[in-house]
Amino acid sequence: MDIKMLCLGALSLGDATGYDIKKLFDEAFSHFFAAGYGSIYPALEKLTEEGKVAYDRHQQEKRPDKKVFSITAAGREVFIAELTQTPPREKLRSEFLVLMFFAHLLSPPRLAEILQERLDESQRELAMLEDLTKREMPAGMKFTVHYALAATHAAIVCIKEHQQDLLRDARVIVNQCARPKSPGEQHA
Amino acid sequence: MDIKMLCLGALSLGDATGYDIKKLFDEAFSHFFAAGYGSIYPALEKLTEEGKVAYDRHQQEKRPDKKVFSITAAGREVFIAELTQTPPREKLRSEFLVLMFFAHLLSPPRLAEILQERLDESQRELAMLEDLTKREMPAGMKFTVHYALAATHAAIVCIKEHQQDLLRDARVIVNQCARPKSPGEQHA
DNA sequence: TAATCCATGTAATAGGTTACATGATTCC
DNA sequence: GGAATCATGTAACCTATTACATGGATTA
Numbered sequence: 001m002d003i004k005m006l007c008l009g010a011l012s013l014g015d016a017t018g019y020d021i022k023k024l025f026d027e028a029f030s031h032f033f034a035a036g037y038g039s040i041y042p043a044l045e046k047l048t049e050e051g052k053v054a055y056d057r058h059q060q061e062k063r064p065d066k067k068v069f070s071i072t073a074a075g076r077e078v079f080i081a082e083l084t085q086t087p088p089r090e091k092l093r094s095e096f097l098v099l100m101f102f103a104h105l106l107s108p109p110r111l112a113e114i115l116q117e118r119l120d121e122s123q124r125e126l127a128m129l130e131d132l133t134k135r136e137m138p139a140g141m142k143f144t145v146h147y148a149l150a151a152t153h154a155a156i157v158c159i160k161e162h163q164q165d166l167l168r169d170a171r172v173i174v175n176q177c178a179r180p181k182s183p184g185e186q187h188a
Numbered sequence: 189m190d191i192k193m194l195c196l197g198a199l200s201l202g203d204a205t206g207y208d209i210k211k212l213f214d215e216a217f218s219h220f221f222a223a224g225y226g227s228i229y230p231a232l233e234k235l236t237e238e239g240k241v242a243y244d245r246h247q248q249e250k251r252p253d254k255k256v257f258s259i260t261a262a263g264r265e266v267f268i269a270e271l272t273q274t275p276p277r278e279k280l281r282s283e284f285l286v287l288m289f290f291a292h293l294l295s296p297p298r299l300a301e302i303l304q305e306r307l308d309e310s311q312r313e314l315a316m317l318e319d320l321t322k323r324e325m326p327a328g329m330k331f332t333v334h335y336a337l338a339a340t341h342a343a344i345v346c347i348k349e350h351q352q353d354l355l356r357d358a359r360v361i362v363n364q365c366a367r368p369k370s371p372g373e374q375h376a
Numbered sequence: 377t378a379a380t381c382c383a384t385g386t387a388a389t390a391g392g393t394t395a396c397a398t399g400a401t402t403c404c
Numbered sequence: 405g406g407a408a409t410c411a412t413g414t415a416a417c418c419t420a421t422t423a424c425a426t427g428g429a430t431t432a
Contacts, residue, residue, distance in 0.1 A: 001283045002391070009290055019411055032285035039392055041413055063400075064411050080293055088284035088306045095189045096276035097220035097335060102197055103328025105268055118276045139357045140291025147285060147346050154342035158335050169327040190419070207383055227420055229385055251428075252383050 001086050003035045004043045008079040011053055011071040018044055018067065028141070031129065031148035044069060052078055100166075108170040115163050122156045189274050191223045192231045196267040199241055199259040206232055206255065216329070219317065219336035232257060240266055288354075296358040303351050310344045 006029065010021045018041050025035045035043075044067075047053040052075030058066040071079070096118050103111055129149045133142070194217065198209045206229050213223045223231075232255075235241040240263030246254040259267070284306050291299055317337045321330070 001286060006286065009286070012290070012293070017411075018413090019409095028289070032280055032282040032289075034279060034281075036393070037411095037413075038394070038415095042392095045413095060411090064398090066411070083287060083290055083293055084295075084298060086283050086287060088287055088302045088309075090280070090282040090284050090306070090309075091222060092220055092278070092280050093222075094220040094278045095274050096278050097332045098189060098194065098197070099271060099274060099276055100328045100335070101216070101220075101332050102200070102271055103331070104326050105200070105271055107272075110272060114276045118278070121276075121278075138292050139354055140288045143291070143350050143354060144285045144289050146350065147288070147343065150342040150346040151339045154338040155335065158338040162331050162334065166327055166331060205383075206385090207381095224421070225383095225385075226387095226422070230420095233385095248383090252426090254383070 001082065002043075003033075003039045004047055005079065005082050006033055006035065007040060007043045007047060008052060008071060008075055008082075011069055012076060012079055015068050015070045017069065021069075028132070031125070032144065047075065051075070103166065103170065106170070108167060111170050112167055115159060115166065119156065119159050119163075122152050122159070126152050126156065189270065190231075191221075191227045192235055193267065193270050194221055194223065195228060195231045195235060196240060196259060196263055196270075199257055200264060200267055203256050203258045205257065209257075216320070219313070220332065235263065239263070291354065291358065294358070296355060299358050300355055303347060303354065307344065307347050307351075310340050310347070314340050314344065 006025070007021055010016060010024050016024070018037065021040055021044075022035070022037060025033065025040070029035075044053065044055075048055065048069075051072060053069050053071055055067040055069045058068050060066060096114070099106070099114050106114070126149070129145055129152065132145045133149070194213070195209055198204060198212050201212075204212070206225065209228055209232075210223070210225060213221065213228070217223075232241065232243075236243065236257075239260060241257045241259055243255040243257045246256050248254060284302070287294070287302050294302070314337070317333055317340065320333045321337070
């Protein structure tokens, strides 16, 4: 399951330009898959070569020409076959948790900043997801929003719960390091 | 923040072989960063060239030689500098949610299978994380476990809540498609 | 006796990110 | 007047995955 397949999926919902597909990645897909123009346009080119999509050139008066892509019958078949054999994996890559794992190496103000930034970001995501719940969509799509909402909410609660304790601990550790060592404590 | 930095982080906790570091990735890091031997060994090689780590060769009688890596003073500095300037991002890549997003293209049995597999996998993760909570560790590390626990738990609850509804909807849609179309409904 | 643990690595490839390059239009 | 929207793409680079290759020791 790569960006090519997600583009095919996007086109299974209706015809679109590369630009449109990017918007889909930024909105509907954003909480579970990321892509930029640098991957989307080459992906569409390869799919075209493979006969899985085709495009019509739409001339516009006051805009550059558009390439409006559609999925072909072959493309739809390949996409459904792919869905049928893709295992339902999930992989998180969290720089935030790396920072927290090594929190004992951070200064207390930096730690406070990290927690606050993540909290703010999570709250922005929450707002975006709550906005999405208002749109009409099939049950499966709706589920992805609920799922992301639940995870984001849980994250926010967890950060708020531990924030004070983590910062208190950080200050204590800094104080211990600042205090001159008594003899025999070097190899503690 | 790449695998090189995570290796440096691992060595900031104590000397280790490439093999040991892999175990750390599979246990303590597993819920927020992934890596295999194919990335760890080259990373350690580059870090050695850059003077951020060094190794001692330990001969063993009944085993192949070990390379025991240690972080250098320079390496520790670089690592802390990196921690200080890394933004606390978080990125999910979920094939599971892609499948759910396109659930309307799946057969009901396949959909049921996907939900069950994800549930089982989440429950395995939950068990692993609960096991980790029993170990003694600094507050920051403990937090990463609580955070992952909260997210995984929320995911499980969410799947259980929607499982029945999703499957019911899927059956309805299949029935609609199976039913012969009445005239004039082709372009609905 | 089969699987798992210990222990190291390479090579080919896939895959994606980032920055660059262009340019009119419309909204604030 | 400046930012955002619409619209397309390329090229260099970096990173990581996968499969391969080896092999003794221990545990079930």
